[in-house]
Amino acid sequence: MTSPATPETPETLQVLNRVFGYDSFRQGQQEIVEHVAGGGDALVLMPTGGGKSLCYQIPSLVRDGVGVVISPLIALMQDQVDALRALGVRAGFLNSTQDPGERRMVEAEFLAGELDLLYLAPERLRVDSTLALLDRGKVALFAIDEAHCVSQWGHDFRPDYLALSDLHERWPDVPRIALTATATRATHAEISTRLKLEGAHHFVASFDRPNIQYRIVGKNEPRKQLLELLRTEHSGDAGIVYCLSRRSVEETAEFLVRNGIEAVPYHAGLDAQTRAEHQARFLREDGLVVVATIAFGMGIDKPDVRFVAHLDLPKSVEGYYQETGRAGRDGLPSTAWLAYGLQDVVQQRKLIDGGEGDAAHRRKQSAHLDAMLALCETVDCRRVQLLAYFGQDGTACGNCDTCLAPPESWDGTVAAQKLLSTVVRLRRERRQKFGAGQIIDILLGKKTPKVTQHDHDSLSVFGVGADLADSEWRGVVRQLLAKGLLAVEGDYGTLVATEASDEVLYQGRTVQMRREPKRAAKASSKSRRTEAADLPEEAVPVFERLRAWRAATAKEQGVPAYVIFHDATLRQIATEQPSTLGELGGVNGVGENKLAKYGEKLLEALSS
Incomplete structure (x- = not known):
């Protein structure tokens, strides 16, 4: 239950409670928030789902001026802004999808101080008119999201990110916070150097996501193996399936649809409108599966993705970690499943040998692949191996396939x-x-x-x-x-x-x-519980009723369901069944604006 703020409560905590509906920060958040709110530069390494956004959103609300967020995710800016506006935060964006009239309106809001947060694509900071606009307004901070995009040999390199090192020279008094969910020590150092953040305070959170169960299986008709996983453990769940080629994406999506699984493809060969429609459906609908190349997923803020499956071997542990991290952002049990075989190794080796770059680059790619292969072939805990790659110690987790069904050596x-x-x-x-x-x-x-x-x-x-x-x-x-x-x-x-x-x-x-173990490891009752098992028996139908209300409300407003309320919030409401607005306001995730906007209707749905 959230606690009422008092005059002695730090302003950052008051904002967390009033706007976002939480009474306490997650581990590591408050130190970052206070540091940036106080004007300090920061480089933040925090896992997907760890709460990175709050680390710049709250300082933006506390500091004088507008928080400028540099993000490569043009296709998602509208959803990011919608989610903030649902909380009562004055947010806007400037990107190439807008017409001149829309851009002028957002620019006027920025200059008038009528925005709390402004999202920009990195390429806009190469446009003189954008720089002049920022000069004329009051910037509270610069947040550089997906900061690993500055790594030139990384899997998501964006050349425009290299120019972001100039921010401090043009606006020396404006604090900067760079954030990423994936970085080895080498990538961490590269981000620091390229963005000129050597003097910043570096915050490195644990990369462990204990709610994710890591499982790697030998390939044996992988599409049928995937279908069995979805039918037996993830029926009706939202998830992402990654394939290496566009053809494999199309064929796998068709295979799932033929077998009764609602699925859509996503890859760079589809036209922009189809990609946008499929992404929008994934964000807005419950239980949809997206089959995609790695072109899909960065910045996806859908909290209830219950599984991420790979039908081909990822090129690196960093890519694998980032992609699997799109599951279970709400902290509930989720699955990271990979089918891996001999042909994967052969294919990846051939791609490296015939790829671009000099010998040094090929050696680096080989080292990335070697680490991924070591993760696949280990007889020890997958999580321990994964954390070790990012320079962190761990103990056997009891929630990966090698812990649940130890292989023999x-x-x-x-x-x-x-x-x-x-x-x-x-x-x-x-x-x-x-x-x-x-x-x-x-x-x-x-x-x-x-x-x-x-x-x-x-x-x-x-x-x-x-x-x-x-x-x-x-x-x-x-x-x-x-x-x-x-x-x-x-x-x-x-x-x-x-x-x-x-x-x-x-x-x-x-x-x-x-x-290989004789039997494949499956989710244990401890680690992969059904919704019914998570909730008291009498709360299950209440939760489903609340989900139906949320789906109808989201459809009416044209926003993703999670923008209304997260599953975790609905589960708490279904369990506690508050009967007044005061009681409802004490639920985690119910801030002042959402209470005023949805409170009465939610109580009606609860009592119906």
Whole structure:
């Protein structure tokens, strides 16, 4: 329950209570808010769903002037502004989607001091008229959202972000706060240098999202595996499915629709109107699945995304962390699910070898991939491995697949030697290179037409691998590639030995491998509870009634449902069932403006 503010309450906490309806800050927020409100510069690393927005919104409301938020997310600015206006915050934006009349109106509001927050795309700060406008008004602070976009070899690099280093030179007395949800120590340092924030106070929150359950499964008809996940654990839930190619996005969306799952595609090959419509539907409708390339999702503020699934291997742990972080922003149990196989490793290695950039860039990409492969192949807690990548310590979480169904490790040295020996013999004795399929057929002693055509059944290694099944050999290949003991070459994905292969073949190096558990880890009753289990039995129908009221209200106003109230707020109302406006005002997430705007109608819906 929220507590009434007193005259002794700090102004920042009064704003949190009055505007946003919360009686206390989340861990780490208050120190950041007070520092920026006091005029200090800040660089903030905080996980998705950790409450970064409040770190600049509240200082903007407390300080004299308008908070200017630089965001690359033009398509989402309208929703961001709608959400703030629903709270009674005077917010506006300037971007290329507006006509001249709309822009002039927002500019007039800014100059008249009638805005609390103004959202700008970074490219607008290269326009002289925008700079002149900011000079004529009163700027309370500059907030640089998605600050990792300044990292030149990052996955979301935006050239316009490089110019943001000039903000401090033009407005030296205006505090700056740069925020990102994903940064290794190297990316953190790059952000600091490029935005000239070396002298700023750096705030690094824990990257742990304990409500997310991380699960990585071996690929075996991945679309069917995905369908089983959605039907058994996420029926009717909103979620995001990531695929590497546009074709895979289209085919997966069609597959889900054919099987009764409401799904839409999203990728750069669709026209802008279709992309905008699909994004708007995802934000506004309950239970819609978006199948997308990584072009979708940055800045999506939908709190009730219950799962993020990957049907292809992400290129880096940073990308994976950011994408999975779009699940469970409301703090409720959510799933991060990835299907991963041998072909993923082959494909990613080929993309790096044939990609843009110099040798140093390819080495950096390889290092990113190696870290991602290590996360996939670990026999230890996924969360511990993930946090370690970002420089943080952790203990076994009990809420990832390797904790729930621990995989075995086994001594794969002999198997590695057999496979590497086959690759080396083909190269030395026959001057030939082949992909994994042919190598495995030789090891299994299969007299396929291709094996007999090349006389591979006469090799001394023919049939020496009959002790393992085809799927087990594919796991051996995948893990040797992951460890750098085997490499992919050419357009056809042929396998070749590496310098490190000799360590296994001739120098006594042992190779520990991961054996997949017999049963896939599924959500435990502790970690993936249904809505009914989360609520007292008598509150479940009340919660559903409130959701229906919220959906109708959101549709009437043309805004996403979460702009009205978050699920967590409705759940508290359904459980406590307040009967007066005073009691309703004590619920987390019910600020003064929402109480005045929706209070009577919500109480009516509650009592109906």
